[in-house]
Amino acid sequence: MGAVRRADVKICAVPECLFCSIAAGEVPATLVSDRVRTIAFRDINPQAPVHVLVIPRSHHANLAELAGAGDGLLAELIDHAHEVAVAEGVAGDGYRVVFNTGNNGGQTVGHVHAHVLGGRRMTWPPG
Numbered sequence: 001m002g003a004v005r006r007a008d009v010k011i012c013a014v015p016e017c018l019f020c021s022i023a024a025g026e027v028p029a030t031l032v033s034d035r036v037r038t039i040a041f042r043d044i045n046p047q048a049p050v051h052v053l054v055i056p057r058s059h060h061a062n063l064a065e066l067a068g069a070g071d072g073l074l075a076e077l078i079d080h081a082h083e084v085a086v087a088e089g090v091a092g093d094g095y096r097v098v099f100n101t102g103n104n105g106g107q108t109v110g111h112v113h114a115h116v117l118g119g120r121r122m123t124w125p126p127g
Contacts, residue, residue, distance in 0.1 A: 014059045019111035023057040033087065037073055038080045040116075049119030050088045050095070054081045060112045063099045081114045090118030098126070 014020050021027040022041065029041035032052050043051040056073050060066040066074050078097070085091040095118030100106040 017111050019055050019109055020059050032084055038077050040084050048117040050090050052084050052116045054114045061110050062101045062112050066112045081116050084116045096122050
């Protein structure tokens with residue numbers, strides 16, 4: 001793992017991880033908001049009028065791994081997702097936060113990320 005420095009937080013990056021590269025500023029993305037331990041950017045293939053990804057800057061392969069870290073980062077990520085929904089104007093009418101985990105769950109990047117979706121009525125079941 002390589003180390004990326006941001007402020008006084010050490011961030012471990014996994015070579016060849018697209019989202020680690022985005023978090024490190026090595027790959028461009030349309031930034032929505034930025035925190036010390038999380039970052040939010042627009043999805044390149046939006047599935048709703050508002051479709052923003054919120055990721056931890058540190059590499060965690062999936063939701064279970066992030067939850068197991070036990071350092072409060074999962075709660076920060078969820079709080080950041082809500083902040084995005086408010087800033088994007090979808091919090092009042094409702095929005096969806098989705099974590100895809102594993103191949104059958106639809107995870108396409110091996111770095112945990114929350115999809116914040118809103119701006120239209122969501123249907124059920126989703127997939």
